[in-house]
Amino acid sequence: MYRVLIVDDQYFALLGLQQGVNWSALSVTEVCLAENVDHAIACLEQHSVDLLICDIEMPGRSGLELLAWVKQYSPGTLTIMLTCHADFEYAQQAIQHGAFHYLLKPVDYDELMRVASKAITEINKQKEHQQFEALIKDYRRKWEHQLPLLVERFWQDILSERASPVLDSLQISANTYDLDLKPDDCYVIALLGLEQWKENLSARDETIMEYALRNLAEELLLAGMEGAVLQDQVGHNLAIVYVRGNGNSVSPTLEQNCRTFLNTCEQMLHCSLSIYISPAVLLPEIMSAYTYVTEREQRNLIRSRQVFTPDYPACNKPLDSMPVAAPMNLFGEWATILELGELGELERRVQLWFSNIEADHWTNELHRQLIHGILFIIHTVLAKKGLSAHESAKLKYLMDKENYPKQSVALQNWAMDCLRAALQLLQTSNNVSSTVVTKIRQYIRSRLSEEITRDELAAHVYLNPAYLSRLFKKETGLSMSDVIIQERLQKAKRLLEETELKITDIAEQVGYTSLGSFSNLFKRVVGVTPQQYRARKKN
Numbered sequence: 001m002y003r004v005l006i007v008d009d010q011y012f013a014l015l016g017l018q019q020g021v022n023w024s025a026l027s028v029t030e031v032c033l034a035e036n037v038d039h040a041i042a043c044l045e046q047h048s049v050d051l052l053i054c055d056i057e058m059p060g061r062s063g064l065e066l067l068a069w070v071k072q073y074s075p076g077t078l079t080i081m082l083t084c085h086a087d088f089e090y091a092q093q094a095i096q097h098g099a100f101h102y103l104l105k106p107v108d109y110d111e112l113m114r115v116a117s118k119a120i121t122e123i124n125k126q127k128e129h130q131q132f133e134a135l136i137k138d139y140r141r142k143w144e145h146q147l148p149l150l151v152e153r154f155w156q157d158i159l160s161e162r163a164s165p166v167l168d169s170l171q172i173s174a175n176t177y178d179l180d181l182k183p184d185d186c187y188v189i190a191l192l193g194l195e196q197w198k199e200n201l202s203a204r205d206e207t208i209m210e211y212a213l214r215n216l217a218e219e220l221l222l223a224g225m226e227g228a229v230l231q232d233q234v235g236h237n238l239a240i241v242y243v244r245g246n247g248n249s250v251s252p253t254l255e256q257n258c259r260t261f262l263n264t265c266e267q268m269l270h271c272s273l274s275i276y277i278s279p280a281v282l283l284p285e286i287m288s289a290y291t292y293v294t295e296r297e298q299r300n301l302i303r304s305r306q307v308f309t310p311d312y313p314a315c316n317k318p319l320d321s322m323p324v325a326a327p328m329n330l331f332g333e334w335a336t337i338l339e340l341g342e343l344g345e346l347e348r349r350v351q352l353w354f355s356n357i358e359a360d361h362w363t364n365e366l367h368r369q370l371i372h373g374i375l376f377i378i379h380t381v382l383a384k385k386g387l388s389a390h391e392s393a394k395l396k397y398l399m400d401k402e403n404y405p406k407q408s409v410a411l412q413n414w415a416m417d418c419l420r421a422a423l424q425l426l427q428t429s430n431n432v433s434s435t436v437v438t439k440i441r442q443y444i445r446s447r448l449s450e451e452i453t454r455d456e457l458a459a460h461v462y463l464n465p466a467y468l469s470r471l472f473k474k475e476t477g478l479s480m481s482d483v484i485i486q487e488r489l490q491k492a493k494r495l496l497e498e499t500e501l502k503i504t505d506i507a508e509q510v511g512y513t514s515l516g517s518f519s520n521l522f523k524r525v526v527g528v529t530p531q532q533y534r535a536r537k538k539n
Helices: 011-019 037-046 063-073 088-096 109-145 150-159 167-176 203-220 247-269 283-299 330-340 343-355 364-384 393-398 408-445 454-460 465-476 480-498 503-509 515-526 530-538
Strands: 002-007 028-034 051-055 078-083 101-104 186-197 226-231 237-243 271-277
Touching: 002 011, 002 037, 002 109, 011 028, 011 109, 028 037, 037 051, 037 063, 051 063, 051 109, 063 078, 063 088, 078 088, 078 109, 088 515, 101 109, 109 203, 150 167, 150 226, 150 237, 150 283, 167 283, 186 203, 186 247, 186 283, 186 454, 186 465, 203 226, 203 237, 203 247, 203 271, 203 465, 237 247, 247 271, 271 283, 283 364, 283 465, 330 343, 330 364, 330 408, 343 408, 364 408, 393 408, 408 454, 408 465, 408 480, 454 465, 465 480, 480 503, 480 515, 480 530, 503 515, 503 530, 515 530
Parallel strands: 002 028, 002 051, 051 078, 078 101
Antiparallel strands: 186 237, 186 271, 226 237
């Protein structure tokens, strides 16, 4: 399974290294021997080598020269260097040239086996990472060249309230996009709640991999069904399933597809997620389904890698517990003003509209539309900020069905009370989100030597992991993996400047067990090796 190449100018040293270690226990199927650098290069050119064990001091070309050649022409090969000199200068040169580890001669075979085992573990990680990078590269190419589909934009416009979910007003667009929408069709929304990437991804690569996730959802989650997969303005990844006729018919297929999708995402995309499925609703009630899944995700703080299914009511019955979106362009204006935080202008617009409605034009239907229109505005604006109306006691009270105004004369006051409470919640959340980011950074700094997971960070601030990731990226522009690396390297730089600790000790203090991995990351991010950084600061 693995091929090892041992290089030493002393023949009996070669035999000792070949026979003194139980290579088969490490899944090594072939151990090649070379007595000089030229012979070693010939072996490397003929076969791929996973692990190179090489003496530094040899007649002619040295082991460091071979290490430099390997770095350029066989970068997938890890190297363990051997030296007779205990001077750290030799080890420093080896590490700077990219060696995984170094050992003193005469070699302790048990120590060599322990280090070789670590190297093979690292080789496995690198191979998995290379496969993952190839996957990212493939989806990056697709993501950069493919424009958003018109059907995705159609649903994005509805969920961002740029278009009203009323079939009559959407018919032209639907026909243009070849969507066969009928009045008795129902729709199910499935929210794909990302919980954790198992690889350390930058914010950009997270965006690319979410694109890959949506592509996979189109293939697996919608298998055998009609629908669309998209990302809304808030950053939710959603699948909208079209249900023709009876809404109960979609339940078994959708649930099974979701479970297949979850397992495939974990194996192929290295991520875990939960899926939140709404009841089937008619088109005018699509925002109620959207509210249902987003609020359910926010309330889930414990369970992960689950498919959350509702009881499926008949889709020709509206959901009593959730608002119905009113088909009025007026609400788009009010929502925009609410987002801007202009309370005075909002009050003026609401008062002006009510004053222009004549008493004899007031109907029960208009009364109902106004109530549900206000609820639609609040749910939509709060959802964009990752908030729920239930986070405000006053909003929760006002939006309880029992407290809806019964008479038109009370409707204006109720509407403004709701909008004021929503604005107060929005203003409070801005301070809260900044506090959350601060707490997360403090927690990371207190545990830099340990492995830190997104679930652990979310539990620390009592938030859903997927919601925390969206909040963190929005506030900082970085993924949590970016910030963990940032904080670790900041501490490493401080220790390099202020202490005389060994580089290996510093690496361990900031969470890296492999000196080679730490040095490579440091150079990639900072631009110089840890040794060079320390030397520059001292000078």
